[in-house]
Amino acid sequence: xxxxxxxxxxxxxxxxxxxxxxxxxxxxxxxxxxxxxxxxxxxxxxxxxxxxxxxxxxxxxxxxxxxxxxxxxxxxxxxxxxxxxxxxxxxxxxxxxxxxxxxxxxxxxxxxxxxxxxxxxxxxxxxxxxxxxxxxxxxxxxxxxxxxxxxxxxxxxxxxxxxxxxxxxxxxxxxxxxxxxxxxxxxxxxxxxxxxxxxxxxxxxxxxxxxxxxxxxxxxxxxxxxxxxxxxxxxxxxxxxxxxxxxxxxxxxxxxxxxxxxxxxxxxxxxxxxxxxxxxxxxxxxxxxxxxxxxxxxxxxxxxxxxxxxxxxxxxxxxxxxxxxxxxxxxxxxxxxxxxxxxxxxxxxxxxxxxxxxxxxxxxxxxxxxxxx
Amino acid sequence: xxxxxxxxxxxxxxxxxxxxxxxxxxxxxxxxxxxxxxxxxxxxxxxxxxxxxxxxxxxxxxxxxxxxxxxxxxxxxxxxxxxxxxxxxxxxxxxxxxxxxxxxxxxxxxxxxxxxxxxxxxxxxxxxxxxxxxxxxxxxxxxxxxxxxxxxxxxxxxxxxxxxxxxxxxxxxxxxxxxxxxxxxxxxxxxxxxxxxxxxxxxxxxxxxxxxxxxxxxxxxxxxxxxxxxxxxxxxxxxxxxxxxxxxxxxxxxxxxxxxxxxxxxxxxxxxxxxxxxxxxxxxxxxxxxxxxxxxxxxxxxxxxxxxxxxxxxxxxxxxxxxxxxxxxxxxxxxxxxxxxxxxxxxxxxxxxxxxxxxxxxxxxxxxxxxxx
Numbered sequence: 001x002x003x004x005x006x007x008x009x010x011x012x013x014x015x016x017x018x019x020x021x022x023x024x025x026x027x028x029x030x031x032x033x034x035x036x037x038x039x040x041x042x043x044x045x046x047x048x049x050x051x052x053x054x055x056x057x058x059x060x061x062x063x064x065x066x067x068x069x070x071x072x073x074x075x076x077x078x079x080x081x082x083x084x085x086x087x088x089x090x091x092x093x094x095x096x097x098x099x100x101x102x103x104x105x106x107x108x109x110x111x112x113x114x115x116x117x118x119x120x121x122x123x124x125x126x127x128x129x130x131x132x133x134x135x136x137x138x139x140x141x142x143x144x145x146x147x148x149x150x151x152x153x154x155x156x157x158x159x160x161x162x163x164x165x166x167x168x169x170x171x172x173x174x175x176x177x178x179x180x181x182x183x184x185x186x187x188x189x190x191x192x193x194x195x196x197x198x199x200x201x202x203x204x205x206x207x208x209x210x211x212x213x214x215x216x217x218x219x220x221x222x223x224x225x226x227x228x229x230x231x232x233x234x235x236x237x238x239x240x241x242x243x244x245x246x247x248x249x250x251x252x253x254x255x256x257x258x259x260x261x262x263x264x265x266x267x268x269x270x271x272x273x274x275x276x277x278x279x280x281x282x283x284x285x286x287x288x289x290x291x292x293x294x295x296x297x298x299x300x301x302x303x304x305x306x307x308x309x310x311x312x313x314x315x316x317x318x319x320x321x322x323x324x325x326x327x328x329x330x331x332x333x334x335x336x337x338x339x340x341x342x343x344x345x346x347x348x349x350x351x352x353x354x355x356x357x358x359x360x361x362x363x364x365x366x367x368x369x370x371x372x373x
Numbered sequence: 374x375x376x377x378x379x380x381x382x383x384x385x386x387x388x389x390x391x392x393x394x395x396x397x398x399x400x401x402x403x404x405x406x407x408x409x410x411x412x413x414x415x416x417x418x419x420x421x422x423x424x425x426x427x428x429x430x431x432x433x434x435x436x437x438x439x440x441x442x443x444x445x446x447x448x449x450x451x452x453x454x455x456x457x458x459x460x461x462x463x464x465x466x467x468x469x470x471x472x473x474x475x476x477x478x479x480x481x482x483x484x485x486x487x488x489x490x491x492x493x494x495x496x497x498x499x500x501x502x503x504x505x506x507x508x509x510x511x512x513x514x515x516x517x518x519x520x521x522x523x524x525x526x527x528x529x530x531x532x533x534x535x536x537x538x539x540x541x542x543x544x545x546x547x548x549x550x551x552x553x554x555x556x557x558x559x560x561x562x563x564x565x566x567x568x569x570x571x572x573x574x575x576x577x578x579x580x581x582x583x584x585x586x587x588x589x590x591x592x593x594x595x596x597x598x599x600x601x602x603x604x605x606x607x608x609x610x611x612x613x614x615x616x617x618x619x620x621x622x623x624x625x626x627x628x629x630x631x632x633x634x635x636x637x638x639x640x641x642x643x644x645x646x647x648x649x650x651x652x653x654x655x656x657x658x659x660x661x662x663x664x665x666x667x668x669x670x671x672x673x674x675x676x677x678x679x680x681x682x683x684x685x686x687x688x689x690x691x692x693x694x695x696x697x698x699x700x701x702x703x704x705x706x707x708x709x710x711x712x713x714x715x716x717x718x719x720x721x722x723x724x725x726x727x728x729x730x731x732x733x734x735x736x737x738x739x740x741x742x743x744x745x746x
């Protein structure tokens with residue numbers, strides 16, 4: 001497909017550094033995607049995202065199909081024309097949102113009937129409709145419509161959801177026609193290695209240009225997640241990008257990359273910023289803490305982001321406690337910079353064959369806590 | 374006082390174009406001050422303010438004395454050190470806020486006992502305390518503590534408030550000691566020209582470097598405001614800056630400048646932006662209007678602001694309806710740019726002796742409405 005490619009350019013053990021080319025630009029991997037649910041990263045403008053090096057953004061099919069509606073977005077030139085973001089986009093399938101307890105009304109082989117959180121109306125999302133919406137949104141990368149079972153589901157339920165995910169992947173693939181859009185399959189199977197392997201093999205037979213790992217970060221113990229990723233690393237084709245959906249903390253990203261993951265997304269950096277929590281190389285910092293009341297130091301003295309170059313902990317704390325929107329912006333910019341900058345260091349370390357040392361050092365510092373500086 | 378000066382450099386009828394020099398930079402007048410209540414303009418970062426040409430910011434004494442507290446701000450280097458804004462600041466006296474119906478507890482010659490909106494505690498604001506707070510905040514320009522009577526007050530009440538404002542101005546002046554801060558007097562007197570004149574003459578005797586006009590924009594008819602300004606233009610010294618407090622709409626600024634006003638502040642551009650209302654050369658535009666749903670045009674096709682250069686009405690409408698903070702930022706940036714850009718054109722027109730024509734043309738276009746473009 002024209003305009004797309006993926007190359008693994010360096011390896012250390014299971015970790016890979018590569019390059020994903022899309023019609024809207026290149027992305028070095030492993031990469032973190034900021035989440036722009038409604039076509040905008042919350043509290044951060046495009047120019048601010050560009051300034052901190054963001055490239056690939058995730059947008060949510062569920063939210064955009066409800067508002068402003070995928071037909072409106074298509075009419076205005078797809079996500080790129082509508083939002084003005086010139087870099088690449090990835091859309092999820094909407095499956096995760098419509099299967100949430102609040103939205104779900106009925107699930108069967110045809111698809112999912114769900115209730116809109118906006119007006120309560122009942123709507124259907126099926127593989128065909130999800131692909132139609134995603135083609136209207138026109139992201140560079142779209143996802144197959146999948147069934148993600150709850151984290152505490154019985155094996156039998158997970159097995160059925162996994163089998164259905166394959167059937168829905170086939171229907172998604174058949175419905176998908178855009179030449180300028182990659183469609184990724186989503187591996188399900190919960191914590192069961194045999195189900196995960198079967199899911200992966202069935203999807204590989206359908207020959208997707210990339211594979212996502214869904215159904216993790218849903219409450220499973222970390223060792224389970226690690227084992228799933230290690231197992232899939234042996235099953236998934238080495239030449240195709242792998243995307244671990246909805247994960248996670250800085251530690252999660254490092255552990256995922258060390259098991260061969262190339263793409264990540266998570267709302268954590270922006271959501272936590274709005275709640276006053278900053279990520280730093282020495283762990284998290286709660287800005288509302290009283291000890292920052294007169295603290296003239298930048299949020300993270302080691303950070304080169306626009307926020308740390310221009311503000312103090314005392315000022316950020318004041319803005320946050322005063323409910324000023326600027327606090328959310330300044331802290332979201334910092335947290336996203338922290339994630340993007342960490343991924344840059346991670347990629348470099350793989351290319352320089354120093355990943356294992358970098359991983360250990362970084363995880364140790366993250367555990368130190370901010371009581372030091 | 375070192376670092377300060379004000380020169381009127383051009384005139385047309387009563388309108389004046391001038392230059393205000395402060396220790397933190399020059400401001401061309403007539404100037405509009407964005408309001409940064411808590412030490413930040415709501416939803417707009419300093420770098421965004423700088424990019425659209427903002428110079429002089431207003432901060433609210435009432436809010437900052439309550440949170441984070443003026444002693445904390447002083448400890449961190451005053452408003453400049455605390456907020457990182459390198460341009461000039463002006464603080465109000467806090468009088469207007471503590472006299473509001475919700476806050477007021479008791480008013481007598483000593484000062485105002487008011488209830489904090491944060492924790493309900495009773496606090497005193499007096500001329501001495503207001504000046505102490507403002508000296509701690511360290512703005513370039515501070516205001517005398519005044520009594521602003523309600524817009525519908527009887528003449529007798531207004532007369533007493535005006536006389537007290539003079540006594541409080543004397544106490545404010547005696548309490549004020551910072552060499553690097555100008556202290557302005559505030560003229561009261563409601564809609565009564567004789568009271569206004571007496572107030573101005575009593576303040577002039579105290580010899581302030583600048584004079585504010587308070588107690589307007591409190592519900593009085595526009596012809597009353599116009600007459601007060603025209604009368605004061607004959608009484609106030611020509612060589613000192615004049616500041617019309619809390620005013621107002623684009624039309625109000627033009628009419629104020631045409632009657633000799635040099636400085637304005639108002640929350641309108643930022644507050645209206647948060648409510649989805651955009652100012653344009655052809656009047657106001659409510660972004661939530663359904664007819665903008667698929668409108669690919671910028672908010673104001675004639676505007677060169679960062680928002681109009683990068684977004685469409687459809688996208689802004691979507692962000693606003695989705696409750697995205699970015700909508701408030703993008704629209705606040707536009708509205709502030711509109712105000713600042715209009716003031717730049719206004720100053721230019723005075724310098725080129727084309728103000729009267731510019732005024733008529735601009736007011737006519739503002740009245741046209743946005744149904745055209």
